[in-house]
Amino acid sequence: MKLVSPPVPRGVPEATVARLPLYLRALTALAERGVATVSSDELAETSGVNSAKLRKDLSYLGSYGTRGVGYEVEFLQHQISREIGLTQDWSVAIVGIGNLGHALANYGGFASRGFRIAALLDAEPERVGTEVAGLHVRPVDELERIVTEHNIAIAIVATPAHAAQAVCDRLVEVGITSILNFAPAVVQVPEGVVLRKVDLSTELQILAYHEQRRNGSALALTAEQAVELAKAVRG
Numbered sequence: 400m401k402l403v404s405p406p407v408p409r410g411v412p413e414a415t416v417a418r419l420p421l422y423l424r425a426l427t428a429l430a431e432r433g434v435a436t437v438s439s440d441e442l443a444e445t446s447g448v449n450s451a452k453l454r455k456d457l458s459y460l461g462s463y464g465t466r467g468v469g470y471e472v473e474f475l476q477h478q479i480s481r482e483i484g485l486t487q488d489w490s491v492a493i494v495g496i497g498n499l500g501h502a503l504a505n506y507g508g509f510a511s512r513g514f515r516i517a518a519l520l521d522a523e524p525e526r527v528g529t530e531v532a533g534l535h536v537r538p539v540d541e542l543e544r545i546v547t548e549h550n551i552a553i554a555i556v557a558t559p560a561h562a563a564q565a566v567c568d569r570l571v572e573v574g575i576t577s578i579l580n581f582a583p584a585v586v587q588v589p590e591g592v593v594l595r596k597v598d599l600s601t602e603l604q605i606l607a608y609h610e611q612r613r614n615g616s617a618l619a620l621t622a623e624q625a626v627e628l629a630k631a632v633r634g
């Protein structure tokens with residue numbers, strides 16, 4: 400179903416854009432429970448965001464809620480969906496159909512959020528032609544044709560790091576302007592192309608950092624280790 404596709408409004412800070420899906424997820428859960436209105440405090444708590452920030456974020460969309468009543472759940476849900484372009488289906492291509500590409504292609508949760516995995520591409524002749532999640536893996540040299548054929552708007556890169564830049568260059572050449580990169584590589588794209596990066600290792604490192612702080616500094620030595628170290632230094 401193709402409806403209007405307004406871009407994320409100009410002037411909305413990137414950090415706000417990144418929080419809109421959190422509000423949407425919370426609103427969807429409320430709507431499923433039949434909740435009609437929600438206060439900013441409640442919505443903020445369910446979304447895991449501070450409520451002053453939430454009010455500011457929603458004010459960028461022109462949504463201020465009603466004093467004493469809060470926000471109408473369904474209306475706000477629709478408004479956020481429209482702002483982030485979810486009232487239309489987006490066709491997505493995945494490039495690199497290895498472990499990760501397979502997992503992403505088989506993930507059923509994208510469709511219900513308006514993302515249709517329309518094409519899978521790989522450079523490896525042995526992978527090309529195999530069937531994954533009901534689609535035939537296509538060769539990367541057909542990229543341009545596939546992008547036009549399926550009206551692909553967004554590409555996911557799941558190739559090894561060393562191939563990521565060349566793959567992104569090619570995606571940009573054929574007109575893709577939104578790329579989600581899973582490869583652990585620093586990739587450059589020209590202005591006007593939006594590149595997002597997913598890096599689970601970085602997220603894990605951040606958790607490790609917090610774990611380490613919780614348990615006391617990793618650099619802090621146990622008493623025995625300190626004695627051993629002192630002995631070693633003294634010789």
Ligand SMILES: NC(=O)c1ccc[n+]([C@@H]2O[C@H](COP(=O)([O-])OP(=O)(O)OC[C@H]3O[C@@H](n4cnc5c(N)ncnc54)[C@H](O)[C@@H]3O)[C@@H](O)[C@H]2O)c1
Pocket residue numbers: 494495496497498499500520521522523526539557558559560562565566580581582583597598599600
């Ligand atoms: N971001 C994350 O959190 C996260 C998590 C897991 C893996 N990764 C990264 O995702 C990438 C894929 O991981 P994987 O385990 O699926 O690797 P994999 O080796 O199983 O799959 C990579 C696939 O890319 C294909 N490929 C290689 N060069 C290509 C090119 N130029 N064009 C198109 N396809 C090409 C290969 O043929 C292969 O099928 C790696 O870079 C990995 O480090 C990221």
